[in-house]
Amino acid sequence: MNKYIVVFCAGMLAVLGFAPFSVYPLAVFALALLFFQWQHARGKWMAARLGFAFGFGLFIAGIGWLYVALHDYGGMHALLAAAAIALFAAVLALFPAAAGYAQARLRARFGGREGMAAALLLVLLMPALWVLLEWLRGLLFTGFPWLVLGYTQAADSPLAGYAPLLGVYGVSLIVAVSAGLLALLWQLRWTVQGKIAFGVLLTLWLGGVALRVVEWTQPQGEPLKVSLLQGNIGQGVKFDENNLVGTLETYRRLVQGSDARLIVMPETALPLLRHDLPDNYMHLLRNHAIANAGDLLIGLFERERGLYYNSVVTLGSSNSQSYRKNHLVPFGEFIPLRPVLGWLINDLLHIPMSDQARGGERQQVLHVAGQRVAVNICYEDVFGEEIIRYLPEATLLVNVTNDAWYGKSHAAMQHNQISQMRALETGRMMLRATNTGVTSIIAADGRVLQMLPQHEEGALTGMAQGYSGSTPYVRWGNAAMLGLLALMLAASWWLRQSKFPERAADK
Numbered sequence: 001m002n003k004y005i006v007v008f009c010a011g012m013l014a015v016l017g018f019a020p021f022s023v024y025p026l027a028v029f030a031l032a033l034l035f036f037q038w039q040h041a042r043g044k045w046m047a048a049r050l051g052f053a054f055g056f057g058l059f060i061a062g063i064g065w066l067y068v069a070l071h072d073y074g075g076m077h078a079l080l081a082a083a084a085i086a087l088f089a090a091v092l093a094l095f096p097a098a099a100g101y102a103q104a105r106l107r108a109r110f111g112g113r114e115g116m117a118a119a120l121l122l123v124l125l126m127p128a129l130w131v132l133l134e135w136l137r138g139l140l141f142t143g144f145p146w147l148v149l150g151y152t153q154a155a156d157s158p159l160a161g162y163a164p165l166l167g168v169y170g171v172s173l174i175v176a177v178s179a180g181l182l183a184l185l186w187q188l189r190w191t192v193q194g195k196i197a198f199g200v201l202l203t204l205w206l207g208g209v210a211l212r213v214v215e216w217t218q219p220q221g222e223p224l225k226v227s228l229l230q231g232n233i234g235q236g237v238k239f240d241e242n243n244l245v246g247t248l249e250t251y252r253r254l255v256q257g258s259d260a261r262l263i264v265m266p267e268t269a270l271p272l273l274r275h276d277l278p279d280n281y282m283h284l285l286r287n288h289a290i291a292n293a294g295d296l297l298i299g300l301f302e303r304e305r306g307l308y309y310n311s312v313v314t315l316g317s318s319n320s321q322s323y324r325k326n327h328l329v330p331f332g333e334f335i336p337l338r339p340v341l342g343w344l345i346n347d348l349l350h351i352p353m354s355d356q357a358r359g360g361e362r363q364q365v366l367h368v369a370g371q372r373v374a375v376n377i378c379y380e381d382v383f384g385e386e387i388i389r390y391l392p393e394a395t396l397l398v399n400v401t402n403d404a405w406y407g408k409s410h411a412a413m414q415h416n417q418i419s420q421m422r423a424l425e426t427g428r429m430m431l432r433a434t435n436t437g438v439t440s441i442i443a444a445d446g447r448v449l450q451m452l453p454q455h456e457e458g459a460l461t462g463m464a465q466g467y468s469g470s471t472p473y474v475r476w477g478n479a480a481m482l483g484l485l486a487l488m489l490a491a492s493w494w495l496r497q498s499k500f501p502e503r504a505a506d507k
Contacts, residue, residue: 004053007034011057017152018062019413024159027152030054031179034096035126036186044104051100055093060086062147065409073235073405092137092144099126099133106492119193121492122184123200127176128488135169135478138383142330145382146414149175154421155446159204161211163424163446164471167384170481171421174204217427217444217469220395224294224369226464227260228433228441231269232457235404238435239271247271248281254459255285261294262369262464264433267310267378267402269299274313282315289316295368297375297433299400307357312375312400314368321366324359325377327386365394371466373398374428382418384425384473391474395466397428402435412438412454420446427471429464 010030017027034054041047064085071081103126138145150172153159159178162171181201188194231250237243251269270277277300289296295316302311302324310325366373374394376387378401387397399419403412416438423430424446432440437454441462452460472480 003037004049007037007050007054008057010034011054011059012061014058014149014152015061015147017149018147018410019417020410022152022156022417024152024157027149027175028178028182031130031149031176032182032186035122035180036183038100038103038126039122039183039187041100041104044101044108047104048097048101052090052093052097055096056089058096058147059089059092062414063089063092065406065411068407068409069405072407095133095137096130099129102133103129119184119187120495122187123177123180123197124488124495125492127173127180128485128492130176131169131173131481132485134172135482138169142327143383146418148172151414151417151421154417154424155448158206158208158212160424160446161208161214163421164214164216164427164473165211166481166484167425167473167478168421169478170473170484173481173484174208178204212445215427216471217467220466220468221370223463223465224262224371225260226262226264226431226441226462227258228264228431228439228452228460229254229258229266229269230434230437230439230452230456230458230460231266232436232455233269233404234436235402238268238402238404244271250457252281252284254457255296256288258459258461259292260461261292262297262371262431263289263292263294264297264398264400264431265299266433266435266439267299267400268301269400269435272300273308274300274302274311286315293317297366297368297373297398297400299377299402299433308355309357309359310377311359312366312377312398314366316368318366318368321364321368323363323366323375323377325356325380326359326361326363327380327383328356328358329379362389365390371396371464375400378402381415381422381430384422385477387422388426388474388477391426391428392468392470394428395468396464397422397426397430399430399432400434401432403438404436408455412436416440416442416448416451420448425471425473427469427474428467431464 010033014027014030016023037050038047041050066085067081070076070084071078106125107121134148148168150168153171153175159171159174162174178201181197184197185194188197229251233247251265255263285296295314295318298313298315300311302309311322313322314320366375372393372395374390375398381399403415419430419432420442423442423444427444429444430442438451439460440451441449441460443449444467450460450462452458
């Protein structure tokens with residue numbers, strides 16, 4: 001079979017490691033296949049093409065749900081929507097292509113080393129460059145760190161134990177090193193060197209098991225009752241004036257049906273500007289929260305000085321507070337290079353409230369229901385390095401989102417898996433209130449404790465525990481992971497000068 005087809009299929013196979021499938025070993029096997037092909041590629045451009053094929057398979061299968069947002073709700077023509085997704089997947093595939101090109105170029109500079117020196121590059125150079133390019137993908141052009149392979153390991157895999165230490169990119173590094181060791185084991189078979197490779201692989205995974213039992217943070221205070229609301233308002237009618245009264249009534253009913261101390265509504269649950277909401281409606285909600293001796297978090301839009309903000313505001317026993325979304329989605333929430341690309345929104349897409357302003361980078365945590373809550377809105381929980389800005393002060397994490405844009409696709413489950421990783425990294429519970437799902441309560445160890453069925457109206461009621469303290473990732477951020485990458489690249493360079501005996505099979 002054509003090697004490009006093989007790695008393309010391997011990229012698609014890797015998607016099965018993510019939710020809702022969560023067959024986490026497949027991410028390791030898929031990447032091992034790519035590394036094996038890289039090692040046998042003839043030249044740097046072939047390696048780049050192999051990386052591109054793998055990446056295109058990964059992204060075309062993994063983010064195909066964007067079609068629903070572009071076509072069904074954005075009004076884009078079907079062919080244009082399909083072409084846009086293919087183009088986006090191709091752009092994202094340039095990152096694994098760059099990793100393939102870089103590793104081949106560096107290996108060539110090592111003088112075409114054979115034997116163990118070349119074999120060890122599988123577990124040093126290739127994994128380091130793979131993760132470096134994943135990290136850059138999450139950083140450049142506002143970042144798109146979706147489908148980072150580390151997420152496949154949250155939260156059932158033994159490798160999830162590395163998340164509080166190194167974050168998702170560190171977990172991705174362990175995945176990549178495991179893939180390199182697996183490819184090396186395939187090459188060496190059950191020789192002495194092969195047994196060593198297997199031993200290292202086993203040690204990495206057993207190390208993750210040992211780390212899973214470490215309690216990096218400590219419970220603070222008494223557990224509190226929480227209620228996470230899921231209105232199940234279809235995206236097609238969410239901003240329809242004819243549906244407004246029904247939406248307000250849905251959330252009034254859900255709020256008044258809850259006796260929880262902390263009640264959370266989804267992102268933009270009330271599709272009106274804050275100052276346009278009826279006073280009697282807001283008083284009713286506030287009085288109910290006060291009667292529960294607690295608070296209500298409401299997702300809505302705010303306008304200030306002609307600027308629009310995607311916000312979460314508080315009502316209830318505590319002082320009025322708000323959080324405004326800081327990390328906006330390009331084209332969905334703001335228009336980059338408006339003079340050049342403004343036509344894309346005006347002529348091709350029809351997305352309401354698509355030109356929003358950013359909230360501040362260093363906002364205050366919300367003091368509600370006896371907790372210090374770090375709120376993140378929708379896409380913001382994809383950026384772990386931004387979540388830890390609010391730690392260790394915050395005792396709870398809350399994500400409000402609206403994944404109704406993506407219909408009944410896998411997007412919502414992938415998003416919930418990302419929130420599981422944030423809980424692992426921070427040692428904090430994550431409460432998710434969403435419009436159509438996945439509404440869930442996630443433990444500090446990343447396990448989903450409770451979850452509402454998707455695309456059903458309901459309120460998820462359960463107990464939440466605040467936590468104090470800092471995981472190593474909260475203290476270091478991505479610095480430790482980047483330090484490991486630097487050491488691995490330095491070790492790869494050292495191999496250039498080393499003298500390893502060649503195996504008989506290599507002579």
